[in-house]
Amino acid sequence: EAQVTQNPRYLITVTGKKLTVTCSQNMNHEYMSWYRQDPGLGLRQIYYSMNVEVTDKGDVPEGYKVSRKEKRNFPLILESPSPNQTSLYFCASSSRQTTYNEQFFGPGTRLTVL
Amino acid sequence: LAKTTQPISMDSYEGQEVNITCSHNNIATNDYITWYQQFPSQGPRFIIQGYKTKVTNEVASLFIPADRKSSTLSLPRVSLSDTAVYYCLVRPPGTYKYIFGTGTRLKVLA
Numbered sequence: 001e002a003q004v005t006q007n008p009r010y011l012i013t014v015t016g017k018k019l020t021v022t023c024s025q026n027m028n029h030e031y032m033s034w035y036r037q038d039p040g041l042g043l044r045q046i047y048y049s050m051n052v053e054v055t056d057k058g059d060v061p062e063g064y065k066v067s068r069k070e071k072r073n074f075p076l077i078l079e080s081p082s083p084n085q086t087s088l089y090f091c092a093s094s095s096r097q098t099t100y101n102e103q104f105f106g107p108g109t110r111l112t113v114l
Numbered sequence: 115l116a117k118t119t120q121p122i123s124m125d126s127y128e129g130q131e132v133n134i135t136c137s138h139n140n141i142a143t144n145d146y147i148t149w150y151q152q153f154p155s156q157g158p159r160f161i162i163q164g165y166k167t168k169v170t171n172e173v174a175s176l177f178i179p180a181d182r183k184s185s186t187l188s189l190p191r192v193s194l195s196d197t198a199v200y201y202c203l204v205r206p207p208g209t210y211k212y213i214f215g216t217g218t219r220l221k222v223l224a
Contacts, residue, residue: 056210100212101203
C-alpha cells in the first residue's frame with residue numbers, strides 16, 4: 001500500500017531534550033516536506049527536499065533541522081525543543097511527475113514540549 | 115511573498131452546491147493550483163488541481179480565471195461527509211516551497 005509513515009504519532013517531551021521525528025514513504029517520490037499545523041495559523045511548511053542531499057527552508061525553519069540521506073526517508077530533528085514548537089506535524093511526499101503539487105500526507109505527529 | 119486568503123467558514127445544507135474561493139497573489143506562472151480536504155486528526159488529502167480555466171473530476175470542479183489571482187473550488191451536491199476544512203495550495207515564483215491557504219471550515223447541515 002502506498003503510504004507515508006511517521007513515528008512517533010504522539011510525543012511529550014521537555015524543553016531542550018533533542019528529538020527526531022521520522023518520516024518514510026514507499027512511493028519513490030522525489031519531493032518530501034515537513035509542515036506544522038497550529039490553530040489559527042494553518043499549515044506552514046518547515047523544510048522541503050527536492051531529492052537526496054537537496055534540502056531547503058520553508059516558511060518556518062527556525063529551530064528545526066532535516067536530512068535526506070536516502071530517497072525514502074526525511075527525518076525532522078529538533079536539537080533543543082522549546083514550548084513554542086508544540087504543534088501537530090505532518091510529513092508529505094510527491095512526485096516530479098505531478099509537479100510536486102499532489103502531496104501525500106502522513107498521519108501526523110502530535111508533539112508537546114513542556 | 116505569496117499570500118493566500120480564504121473565507122474562514124461556510125455553512126451549507128445537504129444537496130447544495132458549495133463554492134469556496136482562494137485569493138492568491140504572486141504565484142508561480144508555470145505551476146498548478148491545488149486544493150486539499152482535511153478531516154480532524156488526519157493529514158490533508160488531495161482533491162483537485164488545475165492550471166487555468168476549468169477542471170473537473172469525480173468529486174469537484176476547479177475554476178481558475180485568466181489572471182490566476184484566485185481559484186474557486188466547487189463541490190456539487192454536498193453531503194454530511196463533506197464537512198471538513200478545505201485548503202488551497204500554491205507555490206511562489208522562484209522556489210519550490212509551498213504555501214497553504216488559510217483554510218475554510220465547511221459545515222454541511224442536514
